[in-house]
Amino acid sequence: MMDKDEQFWNASVEELAKGYIYEEEKSRFVCLMCQESFLTGVIYPFQHLLLEAKRAIEAHIELVHHSMFDYLVNLDKKYTGLSDLQKxxxxxxxxxxxxxxxxxxxxxxxxxTIRNHRFKLKEKEKQAKVFLALMSLLKDEKEIGMNEFIQIHKGAKMVDDRYAITKEEKEKVLATYFKNGLDGGLHTFPSKEKRKIIILQHILQSFEPNRIYTEREVNEILKKFYQDFVTIRRALIEYGFMERSNDGSGYWLKG
Incomplete structure (x- = not known):
């Protein structure tokens, strides 16, 4: 099953604009912002209305998230490519x-000056279309598979070469550090940052989205992977995988 970042980055431009995807195998609509899902064939109450699944997720996005435009425009510059002025x-x-x-x-x-900025943004739109077409053609040429890069989580800080991780690299690192299988304990926590990121991405799968964990609950989950759970917990925050409240009482997945 794809995690929430994979769902977001694998979505088409049209799906990103709408704010949701449709998972045909599960017959459900899934919100790209919070992963709330709505099953087809089920009627959902919204305020004084009863809505079928597609209309329900549209109402959910409007009521809970206000609009996909607000969500996208407030993403970090590394994802939008927009300067503060352009935003x-x-x-x-x-x-x-x-x-x-x-x-x-x-x-x-x-x-x-404003008209000039409008023109530049239109040119940026054209360039984006051409770039998307080029990347689509690369995929058609089978330049993916084990050489395909893993998805970067939206909470990532300072995206650089550390995140240039292929699926093949990921599998090798996990096999090296989880010697007793992916459900077993971590042999050691690596010092190299790229390997840390791979390990942390795997550990993160043990946490549920849209749930606030106490520090004790986080520790109990991390203990299953590594004795020095404090180091892992600190790294999850440092690399933008999780956030915590100011008093440290609550932890949740970021993004």
Whole structure:
């Protein structure tokens, strides 16, 4: 089963815009933001309405997440490719503001500058389409399989060469450090960061999305993998796999 980051990054552009995917084998619609699911054939109560699955997930996204636009535009720059200024402009365009209104809102600049930014964003859209087509053709040429890179979790910090991990590398590292099988204990916690990331991604599968764990619950899960569970717990936070409350009483999966 794909984890939530795989679901998000494997979704088509159309699915990302809608905010959900349809899993045909399970006959359900799944929210890309929180993984809430709605089974076809089931009627769901929403406020004073009774909704079938597709309409229910649309209502869920509107009620709980407000809009997919808000979610996407607030992703980190490493995912959107937008500068702070471009992000502010895109939000203003979404609000239907005129170039003159945007100049007033930003307290500076000129309408010609705003028009130039509109043009650059349109060019960025064209480039993105061509790039997506190129990557699609690469897949058609079978340049995937064991050389395919694993998905980067959305909470990742400082995405760099550490995350250039192929599926083949992942399997070798897991086999090396989990000598008694993936359900067994961790032989040792590696010092190299790329290997740490692979190990942490595997351990993370033992946690459920949309659930808040106490520190004790986190420790109990991590003890099954490694005696020094404090080191693992700290690494999960450090590498952006998990978040915790300011007082350390609650832990949850990030993203």
């Amino acid at each position: 502010e402009l895109v939000i203003s365009f979404r609000e239907g503001l005129s170039d003159k209104d945007i100049v007033s809102k930003m307290d500076g600049g000129s309408t010609s």
